[in-house]
Amino acid sequence: MEILQSARSEHDADQKKSLLQAARLLVGALSHARDAEKAWMGAKLEADRAQNSYLMAKESVMELVELLRVEM
Numbered sequence: 001m002e003i004l005q006s007a008r009s010e011h012d013a014d015q016k017k018s019l020l021q022a023a024r025l026l027v028g029a030l031s032h033a034r035d036a037e038k039a040w041m042g043a044k045l046e047a048d049r050a051q052n053s054y055l056m057a058k059e060s061v062m063e064l065v066e067l068l069r070v071e072m
Helices: 002-009 013-071
Strands: none
Touching: 002 013
């Protein structure tokens, strides 16, 4: 990362501290963004599974209704 390289070569202690803090914040932001992306992907997968389960249940109920109509 260029920020870390800049911090290594910085002679001013306050500027070095600011650069290191910026690097830590950037890493934290990227880490949280990745966690959010993984959570979103998991939620999307579960939503797709729920939709498939709903459609299968709906199909079963429709078949049952059709069977009951034929039987009556």
